[in-house]
Amino acid sequence: MLAPGLRVVRGPDWCWDDQDGGEGSVGTVCKVGIPLVVQWDNGIRGNYRFGYMRKYDLRVIDNAQIGILHPYTVCDTCKVQGIKGLRYSCIECHNLDLCYKCYHGDTHNLKHAFKRFDVASSIGIELPSRENQRKQILYGIFVEAKVVRGVNWEWGNQDGGPGQIGRVIDIKEWNDESYRSIATVHWFSGSTYMYRVGYKGICDIQAVEPSSGGSYYPDHLPILDQQMEDEMFGTSLNGTLSFDIEDEVQVSAFLKQIQEKPQGHESLNPETTEYRGTDRRDKAQSGSRNNRRPLQPNSLSNQPVPLRKTHNFVVGDLVTLINNADLVKSLQRGHGEWTDAMRNYLGKWGKVMKIYSNGDLGVKLDGQPWTLNPKCVRIMPENDGELAHNQSPGLQLYHRFNFLTNEESSSSKAILEPCIPKPTHEDRSEVVQDRVKDDPTSSGKDEQSSSERIRYLESKIAEIEESHMCNICMEKKRNIIFLCGHGTCNRCADTLKKCHMCRKTITKRIRIY
Known part of the structure; x- marks a missing residue:
């Protein structure tokens, strides 16, 4: 679902004042990358986070513009055949569905809970009832909005010339590949034409006087994040998830859903509840061990990806390229490919600089950028690489501090060596402990758990990374x-x-x- 053309509003981690025109203002995703680029209906263009440092600046208000269609479902209020965009299905009433406009327009019983289906292959996300939920008015390029030519204008003087104003008289679809992405505008100069507002991320016009598109429940919208592609492309044609052996997954189901015994699958083992809704890194495995539980993916959860593959990487992660040339060659097919020069970087440490829309990683190893299949690298906290082997988590984080303060170094040795008078191997753990003792949240007692110390170091790493990065490109330092x-x-x-x-x-x- 992550593609140019999505219509968005501000999300849970929004911190950019009224850059969007104020809460409720609508924009169009015009470029998918790191970061994401949005063209707001008011004409302002900005870059936003959709997972960087675990921050999410945007929510999706409408995905019909990228062709999302539920072809065999009728809205029970407006009676449209084939719901376009987000679909809402009542949990308490049999076979009752609403389109996004009718759901957010308060049709049907507000006390009833619904499931939201972001794409046709979703199995649905349970939502609370709309009663007493926060609502917001929607503003942007809708019918009756007054507009002028916008950033992608390429239509000469159709509007009567620069600065001329027109009025939106209709919003329609572009054939069967994009819905609600074309605006019909009557220019005050006398002409009437159609223009793109979201079609393939293009915005021909911008609002000088936005109109209301109704209201919406912000917390009932999907958060725009990098995992959204999995909802659209991570499922097989019959709607079930495809898993590979050794894929890392997260069990995110409700107890009552796991307890239901699907035909052909095992019933609930009591020990399985220990893993329910946790963030443990469990793997899809064959064979049998004490902690292996056969689970039927589509019966597990109200999430779009019920037993979902975990995404381990964020920009800034330290990783190592696995030291196996044959395996890397195989994994790189279709993911940046293999070159013989990569042999020199096997086993080397580097930093994740980008996460591409297909999941591939842009990694800088010894100053050299590579596009890598995420299965080709191991993240630093896992004890897979030479540096992490036999080291405490605290010492691994200590190395990461030094990496952050020596980012321009082109040598892997420089990255891994502390930029202070070199302590002996035996003294290094003491250096880490001395730093942690300065933790302002510490009780000052020697009994403070190592997990608390590690969490403190991790939070400081996040602060350092975010405070030094340009908040437009989020790639270079702010200087x-x-x-x-x-x-x-x-x-x-x-x-x-x-x-x-x-x-x-x-x-x-x-x-x-």
């Missing part, structure tokens, strides 16, 4: 400051005339390092 107090990296600063945060005109750029 340019504007007079308004906000800043970016030097590359992004060169593209701006106004501050991306406060919209003040940039009169001076100050390089801080």
Whole structure:
């Protein structure tokens, strides 16, 4: 479901003031990458997080623009045949379905709970009833909005010339490949034409006076994240998930759903409840061991991916390329491919710089960027690589601190060596303990658990990474400051005339390092 054309609103981790035009304002995903680019209906364009540092800036208000269709379902309120976009199905009433407009428009009993189906192959996400839930008015390019030519305008003077205003008189579909993505505009100069608003992520017009598109329940919308593609492409044609041996998964079901015994599958083993809803890294395995439980994927949960593959990587993770040339060759087919030069990087450590929409990783190893199949690398906290072998979690995090403060180093040795007077091997654990004792949340007692220390170090790593990164590209360090107090990296600063945060005109750029 992650594709250019999605219509979005601000999400749970939004921290960009009214860059979008205010809560309830709608935008279009126009580029999928790291970060994600959104063109808001008010004309402002920005980059946003959809999983970076576990932050999610956006929710999906409508996915009909990318062709999502439930062909055999009728909305029981507006009677449209084939619900386009998000579908909501009542849990308490048999075979009762609503389109997204009717659901958020408060049709049917507000006390009834529903399931949301993001795509036709979803098995549904249970939602609470709408009664007493927070609502928000939707604003953007809808019928009666006043508009001018936008960022992708390529239609000459159809509108009567630059600055001319028109009124939206209809929103329609583009054949059968994109729905609610075309706006019919009557220009005050006298002409009437159709323009793209979401079709393949293109925005021909922008609003100068947005109109209301109704209301919506923010917490009943899907969060835009990198796992959304799995909902659309991670299932087989019959709607069941495909798993490989050794795939890592998360059991996220409700107890009553696991207890139901599907035909041809085992009933609930009492010990299985220990794993329900946890984030343990369990694997799809063959054979039998004490902790192996046969589970039927589609009977497990109300999640779009009930027994779902876990995504282990985020930008900034330290990883090592596995030291097996034949295996890497095999895994790289269709994922960046293999070159003989990669032999020199087997077993080397590096940093995840990008996560592509197909799940591939952009990894920098010894200063050299590579596109890798995620199965070709191991994340640092797992004791798979030479550095992590036989080291405590605290010492691994200590190395990660040094990596963050020596990012420009081109040598793997420089990455792994602390940039302080070198302690002996026996003293290194003491260095880590001394640093942890400075933890302001510590009780000062020697009995403080190592897990608390590790969590503190991890939180500090996250703070360091986020505070030093440009919040536009989220790839380079923020080294340019504007007079308004906000800043970016030097590359992004060169593209701006106004501050991306406060919209003040940039009169001076100050390089801080």
